[in-house]
Amino acid sequence: MNEPEDAAVRRAVEPVICYPNETLPEVPLGHFLRAREGAVKTGEVMVPPRDAACFRVPAGHFFRISSVEGAQVGDLNLWNAADLSERFYSGKTRALHGTHISTGERMWSSFPALRPMATIVSDTLNWYGMDEFGGSVHDVIGTRCDPYTGNLLSGAQYHHCCHSNLTRALADELGLTLKEAEPHVHDVLNVFMCTGFTRDTGQYFMKASPVRPGDYLEFFAEIDLLGALSACPGGDCSSEHTSDAAACYPLLVEVFAPVARALEGWESPSLNEYDGSHGR
Numbered sequence: 001m002n003e004p005e006d007a008a009v010r011r012a013v014e015p016v017i018c019y020p021n022e023t024l025p026e027v028p029l030g031h032f033l034r035a036r037e038g039a040v041k042t043g044e045v046m047v048p049p050r051d052a053a054c055f056r057v058p059a060g061h062f063f064r065i066s067s068v069e070g071a072q073v074g075d076l077n078l079w080n081a082a083d084l085s086e087r088f089y090s091g092k093t094r095a096l097h098g099t100h101i102s103t104g105e106r107m108w109s110s111f112p113a114l115r116p117m118a119t120i121v122s123d124t125l126n127w128y129g130m131d132e133f134g135g136s137v138h139d140v141i142g143t144r145c146d147p148y149t150g151n152l153l154s155g156a157q158y159h160h161c162c163h164s165n166l167t168r169a170l171a172d173e174l175g176l177t178l179k180e181a182e183p184h185v186h187d188v189l190n191v192f193m194c195t196g197f198t199r200d201t202g203q204y205f206m207k208a209s210p211v212r213p214g215d216y217l218e219f220f221a222e223i224d225l226l227g228a229l230s231a232c233p234g235g236d237c238s239s240e241h242t243s244d245a246a247a248c249y250p251l252l253v254e255v256f257a258p259v260a261r262a263l264e265g266w267e268s269p270s271l272n273e274y275d276g277s278h279g280r
């Protein structure tokens with residue numbers, strides 16, 4: 001290897017955070033949690049194993065994703081219910097909050113809106129933190145399991161990857177063909193999934209999710225949302241996905257409405273204020 005003489009010096013330079021997030025709009029978590037106290041359940045959807053389902057959450061309502069029956073990972077897509085072109089932006093969420101998100105952190109939307117779509121208000125897996133392998137829960141580093149990568153790596157024709165499940169669910173919800181629905185499916189929040197990057201090779205890894213029945217991740221909807229959740233064919237993602245080999249369980253989505261005036265003073269976030277002129 002033709003390392004320069006000062007290689008060690010260059011490597012020793014201390015990193016700086018790309019996007020210091022102290023100037024992000026403050027999360028009124030206390031306000032949200034007080035509003036949640038009196039909230040009333042307005043609906044639920046049970047997502048079948050190796051399949052997906054859509055759900056709708058009005059701005060100012062809460063939604064909870066719960067593990068039921070067994071350890072199961074979920075792949076979550078979110079869209080602005082009134083405009084599918086505004087959707088969850090996994091990469092920018094990662095840049096702002098890090099590889100995994102939890103209480104008080106947000107799911108941000110795509111350009112040009114770039115605003116909070118949902119804020120995590122409760123996470124029963126908060127205790128997990130970062131394990132000795134560099135693994136943590138609820139990542140925004142994976143994409144979603146999909147039949148194309150499965151085919152690339154093993155020649156398989158498997159039809160119940162999260163990508164396909166989300167495509168079918170969105171098509172059914174909106175009366176679209178699969179071809180019309182597929183381009184709207186995007187990189188997910190990996191709910192309950194335990195993942196990281198290996199320290200030596202930097203490869204994406206997964207390990208058995210620490211989730212157990214009764215655990216949940218709960219969100220406050222910042223805008224009117226259309227959501228789709230897939231109960232990944234990987235089950236707890238301890239061994240493999242893109243097959244029917246793993247034990248899979250349903251996931252429960254519940255929606256809660258706050259009582260009147262509980263959110264007084266809160267406003268749905270406005271669109272990003274960049275003027276869009278790009279220097280012309």
Ligand SMILES: [Zn+2]
Binds near residue numbers: 145163233234
């Ligand atoms: Zn999956």
